[in-house]
Amino acid sequence: MKDYIKIGLEKGYISLNEDMSRIIYLFQNKEYSYNKPEDKVQAETVLRLILDYNYPARRIKQFVPVTMGREVKEADIIVYEDDACMKPHILVECKRQEVSEAEYQQAIEQAYSYAFALPCDIKYVWVTSGIKSDYFEVDKTQNSRNQMPDIPQFGVKTVASYKYVYDAQSLPQIAGEQRFFDLSVIDQAELTRRFKQAHEALWAGGQLNPSEAFDELDKLIFCKIWDERKPRKIGEPYDFQIITVSKEEEKNENKRRLIENDNLYKRIMALYEEGRAKDKEVFRDNIRLTPEKIRTVVGYLESINLGETDLDSKGRAFETFMGSFFRGTYGQYFTPREIVQFVVDVLPIQYDSKVLDTSCGSGGFLLYALNKVRTKASQLYPKYKTDTRQYKHWFSYWHDFAANNLYGIEISEQISRAAKMNMIIHDDGHTNVITSDGLIPEKVIMEKTSNQGFQYGTFDFIITNPPLGSTIRQSEQAYLKTYQLGKKEEDWLAITTPPKNTRDGQSSEVLFIEQGYKFLKEGGYLAIVLPDGILTNSSMQYVRTQIEDWFRIIAVVSLPQTAFMANGAGVKSSVLFLKKWTKKESESLINAKKKIESRLLKDNNYLSQRQAWEKEIKAKQKEKANEIKDQQRISITAAKQTDEYKSWNADLLAEYANKIDELKSRMTDEYQQSKQKELVDYPIFMAIAEEIGYDATGKKTSVNELNAIGEELKKFINTL
Structure with missing residues (x-):
């Protein structure tokens, strides 16, 4: 996209003070603030009128007083038909880029009120936020407005029903005839803003929640990309744009808009179905937006060239927009x-x-x-x-x-x-x-x-x-039993196999x-x-x-x-x-581990020692139960239910559990030492990142x- 401020500085239309807080329009010899977002939009719009639409700089005025009853307001920009600046031709209302859709619509009404309050007839109204524009033809005598795809360039009488065509720069420029525009490559920040503005416009009215709005915007971005990829001849218009109906075709303003919306809806649906037929997995459901909502989104995206925008810039823009929307709910x-x-x-x-x-x-x-x-x-x-x-x-x-x-x-x-x-x-x-x-x-x-x-x-x-x-x-996903790590681990020091092999659950990671x-x-x-x-x-x-x-x-x-x-x-x-x-490497490693385990089990007489301890435990339990039986003259079964026996037995089991744990711990240490000595050693890269x-x-x-x-x-x- 053109850097209008840079071009304006180079061509001597404007200058900026040292801290860039003030802008001087040299052709007017007027100085204004350059601090607010709308100041920048206004400066770019003035330069576009000169550079893109060829209007003489001397016919452009800013902050023009407009009497509204007892109040005096100011129109942002007026372009005049004459050098004396007595016959207003175009009125421009500028808003900041982040303006909401509701505020933008208010700006359109405000621009109209200015147009009708001006003492002379005015032909056109242009409302812009820098990332979205609407153009209208005004007829005070009929109290009507006719939406247009663009304002006319200097010297042009008739405006076509569309603005954006393929390879517009290759078309010959003929005096008195409309100049068409090609799609513009924009930077990451502006693309992010357009995505956000379009998304907010979809859900702000309450008909869709933000999540649904994101899905629908996704579909329209898909249509936009698909439209850009379609083969076209030089000068052929893009489908993903607002194409207007002339007042000669339909005099009623509301009916014109409905026809325009219906035509746009059909073009978008055709793009969507054509693209979806190529890849059914991209979007399985239909577009669920009204024609008016589709028009709103198209207004934000129609002028940009997603295909030619730098890959990293558009990727970052989409991720930034997507991240800002999903981060809270879908941060993971x-x-x-x-x-x-x-x-x-x-x-x-x-x-x-x-x-x-x-x-x-x-x-x-x-x-x-x-x-x-x-x-x-x-x-x-x-x-x-x-x-x-x-x-x-x-x-x-x-x-x-x-x-x-x-x-x-x-x-x-x-x-x-x-x-x-x-x-x-x-x-x-x-x-x-x-x-x-x-x-x-x-x-x-x-x-x-x-x-x-x-x-x-x-x-x-x-x-x-x-x-x-x-x-x-396991109760929710039967596939857990197909995972090795979904089963209980085999303990080489266990003397019995657990009856239940599958775990109740396992962490997804x-x-x-x-x-x-x-x-x-x-x-x-x-x-x-x-x-x-x-x-x-x-x-x-x-x-x-x-x-x-x-x-x-x-x-x-x-x-x-x-x-x-x-x-x-x-x-x-x-x-x-x-x-x-490799399978061979893995099997070799597992077999080497099993050999170490078998050797340690044998060298430590592990199984016989565990069995001997089990016998000792049972013998001592029997002796203690008989002792209590004789003392209290009760049965063996009753003796084992006494508090004395239960307390003694808990201490006994704890004593042997400690012995078993000590043996296991010693053998585990021996196992680790043997692994380090006998298995193939290799270096592992280790690092800690603090920042x-x-x-x-x-x-x-x-x-x-x-x-x-x-x-x-x-x-x-x-x-x-």
Whole structure:
């Protein structure tokens, strides 16, 4: 998008004082405030009238007095037909960019009241917030207004029913004929504002809640992107814009608007169905907005070019908007950008790598993986923007990866749709993002989605931040029994096998470790964010043991307590990097452990010692029961029910339990020592990050230790 202020300064139309608090319109020799948001909108609008619409600067006046009964108001801008500035031609009302839809509609009415209060006839009214504009033709004699797609440029008498066409800059400019506009590339901040304004306009009236409004806005953004991708001839109008009906076609103002809305509704529905036919998984339900609401959203988005907007800018804009909306309710679906970038940067992901996030949330890990491959493509084909052959290779390099190698699973349908839209906005990668429980078996996933890409043992990388704190219960999810970590661990020091093997429940993050193992091919990498309890609590030793058997542990990077506080989670966590053993390596490791266990059991006469203690306990219990029986002249059964026996027996069992615990503890220590001596030893990268680029509230900070840690970890992984 043009930087009108910069151009205005260069061409000498305006100047700014040193602290940029005042603006001087040099062609008027007038100085005004430049502090408020609406001041900037007004300055840009004046310059657009000169630069885009070719109106002579001398015919433009600002803050023109308008008598309203006994009050005197000021019209922001008036463009005159004559050099003497006696015949008003266009009245412009400027509002700040963040103006609400209700306030914007009030501004339209205010502009009309000014137009009708002016002593002379005025032809046109333009209301703008900088990110949204409405144009009207005024007829005081008929007390009517006719909405137009644009105001006429200088010297133009007739305005077409639309404003935006494909490749408008290639059309010849003929004096006296309307100039059409192409779509504009805008920056991240403005795009974020447009998304937010459109969203607020949908729910502020109360017909939709914010969550429903987000879904409907998603659908319209999808239509916008699809419209931009449609092949068009030079000068052909876009469908995603307000196309007006002339007053010659329909004299009644209200009927004209209904016809315009109906035509727009039909064009949007056609775009939606055309796009949905190509990918039925993107949106399963229909657009549920009224034609008037669709018109409102189109008004915010019709002028921008999402396709040409910088990928990072539009991605950040969508994520910022999406994050600001979902953060409170769905904070767990968003992994902070700094952590995502750190994880993806250190992993050797290539264009032919198959990548999966088993709980992808808004798609952050997948997007960074895509960006990593796209950056590599740009390095390999640096002239892709100007060289057709290089462009073909550049596009194929990353696009094939996006379409065929990126996979995501998200249990929330709404967040899954948001992830798809996030990927679509980044140009692609949404094809293999599915809505499903990430812990169900591969066959069920493939049957549900008809996507055969989710096969166990086929992925090179799994990068994920699973939801923390939820428990999968056997009574709710039958698949728990299919998980090794859903079963009670086998204790090599147990002398009897527990009758019930399956656990009542297991934390989801533990099961995601195993699901990652299943999805990975041999030698594949798993990078997963886990609560520190899994890595340190004695009760979770069985999980760590299983990890040892399945994976080569590459690295543990500790994150600060505040890492996820802004997202509503205060659990101390770390990023665990693992590499799946080959079947042979894993079996060899397990067998080596079993040999150590067998040897220690034999050397310590463990089984015979436990059996001997059991006999001692039973003998002492029998002796004590007989003693009480004789003393109190009661039966053996009654003797065992006395308080004396129960108290004595509790002490006896505690004494032997201590003996057993001491033996187990000694043997466990011997086991750990033997493992260290006899099993293959390898280095593990360990790091603690105290500062990670943002604080507990999510506010950016200047220090991010993950950058330096990442460089060292990347070197470490390259040596494996």
